[in-house]
Amino acid sequence: xxxxxxxxxxxxxxxxxxxxxxxxxxxxxxxxxIFGLLLWEGAAVSFGDxxxxxxxxxxxxxxxxxxxxxxxxIRRIARAGDRQDWFEMTPEPFAALLDGAATRLGRAxxxxxxxxxxxxxxxxxxxxxxxxxxxxxxxxxxxKRAADDLRGRH
Amino acid sequence: xxxxxxxxxxxxxxxxxxxxxxxxxxxxxxxxxIFGLLLWEGAAVSFGDxxxxxxxxxxxxxxxxxxxxxxxxIRRIARAGDRQDWFEMTPEPFAALLDGAATRLGRAxxxxxxxxxxxxxxxxxxxxxxxxxxxxxxxxxxxKRAADDLRGRH
DNA sequence: TACAGCGTTCAGAATATTCTGAACGATCCG
DNA sequence: CGGATCGTTCAGAATATTCTGAACGCTGTA
Numbered sequence: 366x367x368x369x370x371x372x373x374x375x376x377x378x379x380x381x382x383x384x385x386x387x388x389x390x391x392x393x394x395x396x397x398x399i400f401g402l403l404l405w406e407g408a409a410v411s412f413g414d415x416x417x418x419x420x421x422x423x424x425x426x427x428x429x430x431x432x433x434x435x436x437x438x439i440r441r442i443a444r445a446g447d448r449q450d451w452f453e454m455t456p457e458p459f460a461a462l463l464d465g466a467a468t469r470l471g472r473a474x475x476x477x478x479x480x481x482x483x484x485x486x487x488x489x490x491x492x493x494x495x496x497x498x499x500x501x502x503x504x505x506x507x508x509k510r511a512a513d514d515l516r517g518r519h
Numbered sequence: 520x521x522x523x524x525x526x527x528x529x530x531x532x533x534x535x536x537x538x539x540x541x542x543x544x545x546x547x548x549x550x551x552x553i554f555g556l557l558l559w560e561g562a563a564v565s566f567g568d569x570x571x572x573x574x575x576x577x578x579x580x581x582x583x584x585x586x587x588x589x590x591x592x593i594r595r596i597a598r599a600g601d602r603q604d605w606f607e608m609t610p611e612p613f614a615a616l617l618d619g620a621a622t623r624l625g626r627a628x629x630x631x632x633x634x635x636x637x638x639x640x641x642x643x644x645x646x647x648x649x650x651x652x653x654x655x656x657x658x659x660x661x662x663k664r665a666a667d668d669l670r671g672r673h
Numbered sequence: 674t675a676c677a678g679c680g681t682t683c684a685g686a687a688t689a690t691t692c693t694g695a696a697c698g699a700t701c702c703g
Numbered sequence: 704c705g706g707a708t709c710g711t712t713c714a715g716a717a718t719a720t721t722c723t724g725a726a727c728g729c730t731g732t733a
Contacts, residue, residue, distance in 0.1 A: 375634070375637050375638065378634070378637075379634050379644075379648075382630060382631060382634065383631070386627045386630065386631065389545065389623070389627070391543065393690085393691065393692095394691085395691075395692075404647050404648070404651060405644055405647075405648075407643060407644065407647055412709080412710070413708095413709085421692080421693090422692065422693050422694065423693095423694085423709095423710075423711090424692070424693060424694070424695095424710095424711080424712080424713090425691085425692055425693075426710090427710060427711055427712080428691090428692090428711090428712095430710095431711090448700070448701065448708070448709055449708090449709070449710090450709085450710070454647075459650065459651070459653075459654035462654075463658070469543070473540045473543070476536060476540060477536060477537070477540065480529070480532070480533050480536065483529050483532075484529065489561060490533075490558075490559055490561065493558055493559075493561055493608075494533075494558070494559075496613065497558060497613070499613075499669070500613035500616075500669060503665050503668050503669055504617070504662075504665050506665075506668075507661045507662065507664055507665035507668065508658075508661065510661055510664075511657050511658050511660075511661035514657050514660075514661065515653070515654060515657055547720085547721065547722095548721085549721075549722075566679080566680070567678095567679085575722080575723090576722065576723050576724065577679095577680075577681090577723095577724085578680095578681080578682075578683090578722070578723060578724070578725095579721085579722055579723075580680090581680060581681055581682080582681090582682090582721090582722090584680095585681090602678070602679055602730075602731070603678090603679070603680090604679080604680070
């Protein structure tokens with residue numbers, strides 16, 4: 366790809382937009398910008414180019430790609446004869462994102478559910494806390510369904 | 520209700536748990552703790568008692584309840600002969616929470632979709648950005664379905 | 674009218690989060 | 704081997720977020 370700094374203003378605008386929007390999804394802005402650039406390009410981008418084109422430090426790239434890899438949004442690839450790491454979107458990044466979110470919600474629900482164990486049966490709080498736990502399980506189920514929806518239409 | 524500070528350690532543990540968990544959902548910890556207490560109690564709690572029992576400033580209570588009201592999680596009620604405001608959970612707080620989240624996701628998707636308008640037809644980015652927009656619409660649809668699931672089982 | 678108690682506001686403090694950049698070990702190449 | 708470049712780490716800086724608490728306007732009551 367390019368060794369020069371970012372040129373296309375639409376790409377730049379898109380990258381910043383994704384950076385802002387994904388902040389709300391538990392990612393950092395830096396990670397969102399990396400993902401935005403890879404989404405825009407649709408092809409692998411090298412570690413060094415990420416730093417240059419996003420005008421950020423290599424340290425930020427390092428932790429940003431680690432976060433995105435953990436969530437299954439991007440993957441690291443090697444290219445013969447090139448010592449740099451390259452990164453590209455995984456085939457179903459959005460479904461992976463939803464799966465990750467669903468898993469985290471399941472854990473949150475389980476955390477809340479432990480409160481029920483300490484409660485005597487018949488305590489007044491029980492039905493309300495059960496409803497709260499149900500909120501998490503319902504949300505988890507529907508996020509998985511959303512992931513399946515996305516995968517279904519490849 | 521009580522004018523004394525919090526006593527039941529299970530309530531206290533629950534409140535802190537909800538505070539932590541809801542931080543991930545775009546609420547502040549203080550708002551989560553308020554909601555946790557109201558969820559535990561199942562009955563209205565006065566403004567003053569919230570500050571006392573949560574051991575926090577009245578300013579925090581003021582902004583916390585405002586946030587929770589905006590999202591439809593709690594509502595403010597008046598009691599004859601009492602100048603204080605009282606607060607209680609709305610009848611379907613979790614469904615309301617999901618509706619709010621769905622709305623916000625719809626806005627995020629629309630924000631991303633504007634990028635498509637600036638793109639010439641046939642641009643290489645188009646299908647990928649469309650997939651991204653579809654991610655938001657799918658998620659929005661399934662969150663609304665989750666809200667209906669919750670309401671369905673009243 | 675004076676007063677007491679109510680909820681809100683907002684500037685500044687406290688805290689949490691994110692980013693930077695230098696140091697480092699590893700690897701490749703000449 | 705020596706030097707260049709790679710990605711990672713982490714302490715400190717920069718930034719963003721949240722909380723506190725005093726000041727304020729409002730509203731009942733005496």
